[in-house]
Amino acid sequence: xxxxxxxxxxxxxxxxxxxxESETEEVxxxxxxxxxxxxxxxxxxxxxxxxxxxxxxxxxxxRADAITEGNQRDxxxxxxPASEDGLYLVPKVLE
Amino acid sequence: xxxxTVIGLEVHVSLSTKSKLFSGSxxxxxxxxxxxxSIFDCALPGxxxxxxxxxxxxxxRFGVAIGAEIGKRSVFDRKNYFYPxxxxxxxxxxxxxxxxxxxxxxxxxxxxxxxxxxxxxxHIEENAGKSLHEEFxxxxxxxxNRAGEPLLEIVSEPEITCAEEAVAYLKKLHTIIRxxxxxxxxxxxxxxxxxVNVSIRPKGTTELGTRAEIKNxxxxxxxxxxxxxxxxxxxxxxxxxxxIIQETRRYNADKDVTTSMRSKEVANDYRYFPEPDxxxxxxxxxxxxxxxxxxxxxxxxxxxxxxxxxxLSNYDAGVLVSNRELAEYFExxxxxxxxxxxxxxxxxxxxxxxxxxxNLEIADSPxxxxxxxxxxxxxxxxxxxxxxxxxxxxxxxxxxxxxxxxIEAKGLKQVTDSGEIEKLVLEVIENNPAQVQQYKDGKEQVxxxxxxxxxxxxxxxxxxxxxxxxxxxxx
Numbered sequence: 001x002x003x004x005x006x007x008x009x010x011x012x013x014x015x016x017x018x019x020x021e022s023e024t025e026e027v028x029x030x031x032x033x034x035x036x037x038x039x040x041x042x043x044x045x046x047x048x049x050x051x052x053x054x055x056x057x058x059x060x061x062x063r064a065d066a067i068t069e070g071n072q073r074d075x076x077x078x079x080x081p082a083s084e085d086g087l088y089l090v091p092k093v094l095e
Numbered sequence: 096x097x098x099x100t101v102i103g104l105e106v107h108v109s110l111s112t113k114s115k116l117f118s119g120s121x122x123x124x125x126x127x128x129x130x131x132x133s134i135f136d137c138a139l140p141g142x143x144x145x146x147x148x149x150x151x152x153x154x155x156r157f158g159v160a161i162g163a164e165i166g167k168r169s170v171f172d173r174k175n176y177f178y179p180x181x182x183x184x185x186x187x188x189x190x191x192x193x194x195x196x197x198x199x200x201x202x203x204x205x206x207x208x209x210x211x212x213x214x215x216x217x218h219i220e221e222n223a224g225k226s227l228h229e230e231f232x233x234x235x236x237x238x239x240n241r242a243g244e245p246l247l248e249i250v251s252e253p254e255i256t257c258a259e260e261a262v263a264y265l266k267k268l269h270t271i272i273r274x275x276x277x278x279x280x281x282x283x284x285x286x287x288x289x290x291v292n293v294s295i296r297p298k299g300t301t302e303l304g305t306r307a308e309i310k311n312x313x314x315x316x317x318x319x320x321x322x323x324x325x326x327x328x329x330x331x332x333x334x335x336x337x338x339i340i341q342e343t344r345r346y347n348a349d350k351d352v353t354t355s356m357r358s359k360e361v362a363n364d365y366r367y368f369p370e371p372d373x374x375x376x377x378x379x380x381x382x383x384x385x386x387x388x389x390x391x392x393x394x395x396x397x398x399x400x401x402x403x404x405x406x407l408s409n410y411d412a413g414v415l416v417s418n419r420e421l422a423e424y425f426e427x428x429x430x431x432x433x434x435x436x437x438x439x440x441x442x443x444x445x446x447x448x449x450x451x452x453x454n455l456e457i458a459d460s461p462x463x464x465x466x467x468x469x470x471x472x473x474x475x476x477x478x479x480x481x482x483x484x485x486x487x488x489x490x491x492x493x494x495x496x497x498x499x500x501x502i503e504a505k506g507l508k509q510v511t512d513s514g515e516i517e518k519l520v521l522e523v524i525e526n527n528p529a530q531v532q533q534y535k536d537g538k539e540q541v542x543x544x545x546x547x548x549x550x551x552x553x554x555x556x557x558x559x560x561x562x563x564x565x566x567x568x569x570x
Contacts, residue, residue: 062148069131093178
């Protein structure tokens with residue numbers, strides 16, 4: 001399966017990655033190569049293999065429903081570029 | 096051309112756990128912004144999720160209540176998208192292996208008929224934070240208190256065919272969730288939200304039309320109106336030879352229209368993959384059986400019991416069980432007064448009327464169940480008439496004292512003393528010679544007028560049966 005330039009641009013946009021004009025061709029080739037490897041893997045017969053959700057053959061441990069975290073707002077907002085009235089400020093986003 | 100509507104609903108319910116889905120932050124409603132957002136909720140590097148067992152139990156509780164298949168092994172996935180109120184850059188949800196599989200619920204429609212509506216699945220996921228766009232010049236404010244709160248997303252089959260069915264389904268879901276005590280499910284506060292998928296197709300065809308998804312509707316009434324307005328929009332487009340675009344829309348209640356939010360075809364590619372930070376969640380049959388054993392009596396079972404044990408009508412029973420607190424209130428009144436029928440009337444008419452008029456919940460009722468039961472007892476033992484009882488009921492709203500004390504203080508006790516009634520009767524006979532003559536001439540229905548006069552004279556306190564009897568005797 002080969003990808004074209006438009007698809008690469010779309011994937012880059014979804015991942016919020018900037019790929020310069022000069023890089024697009026190289027990235028396209030490399031992702032196409034990866035997909036070729038996946039194609040090769042697809043040819044393996046996996047009929048009797050359970051889908052793997054996690055590499056560790058373990059089961060999730062559960063946590064009791066208790067409040068263990070307090071208010072850390074002041075500490076955390078010191079790390080933020082901008083905050084006001086207890087809110088984190090970010091460049092305006094509107095749908 | 097005739098069209099038919101196909102509706103599927105996605106309902107998000109905030110599970111009422113004390114702490115968040117994957118962190119120990121509080122989920123208390125209404126805290127100052129970002130005071131309930133830990134380093135994990137803010138997505139600081141190196142933090143890891145720890146799954147809340149209560150969220151799992153609540154999801155399974157819902158599943159067994161709707162007779163659903165329970166996923167013995169559920170797997171969390173990452174749904175990737177960028178938005179500032181989702182600091183991790185992905186929402187943890189369950190894509191292929193949800194905790195709750197196929198189930199169904201039965202709704203009762205206005206004409207009394209019942210319909211079974213399938214539930215495709217219900218999965219556990221985390222909520223996003225809140226973005227505030229208005230207050231900060233050129234900037235958006237982000238509150239992460241809600242980020243990471245547990246949600247159960249309940250997806251219906253596309254088996255709903257009109258707005259009325261959609262609302263009936265939502266109300267039933269709401270009732271069940273409240274019975275299960277797994278969420279407040281208050282639409283106005285966002286603890287229950289609804290996305291509506293609507294499409295139309297030529298009547299009689301089976302292929303689904305292109306759908307529009309109306310996001311985040313926050314009241315039952317708006318769901319109904321949004322569906323009507325969206326169906327009309329789609330019909331107009333198709334009848335003009337146009338085509339429907341698959342997209343997300345928003346309902347504008349002021350203008351009663353839906354408007355486009357963004358085109359789903361282009362933007363939405365969530366690139367799901369299994370969440371590497373969480374292992375599969377495995378539960379066994381004993382776990383499910385234990386949850387099932389703790390289920391309360393559910394609305395359908397309670398309704399059947401009310402009809403059987405209390406001889407209530409299907410309609411009355413339906414009204415009373417639609418709200419768990421109301422049903423419990425009714426049961427206290429019914430058993431304490433010993434008259435379920437009278438109790439049903441008073442609760443579903445007078446009490447509900449009072450609460451609706453003042454926008455009150457059962458818990459805030461100025462008249463508690465035991466007091467209403469005493470009032471009914473006083474009707475039954477002839478202390479007061481049914482009519483005077485309405486006056487006492489009114490007085491009880493403002494006056495928290497004992498029912499008997501109110502009756503006594505206001506002098507509302509029914510007059511059953513035959514001497515006093517005789518006085519009334521004689522006075523009425525004396526003052527209405529014309530009507531008395533008519534009665535004597537065989538005009539039987541005049542008795543009603545004369546009884547009315549006696550009742551008025553006694554300010555409603557005379558026992559009407561005794562008045563009737565004495566009037567006939569004295570004339």
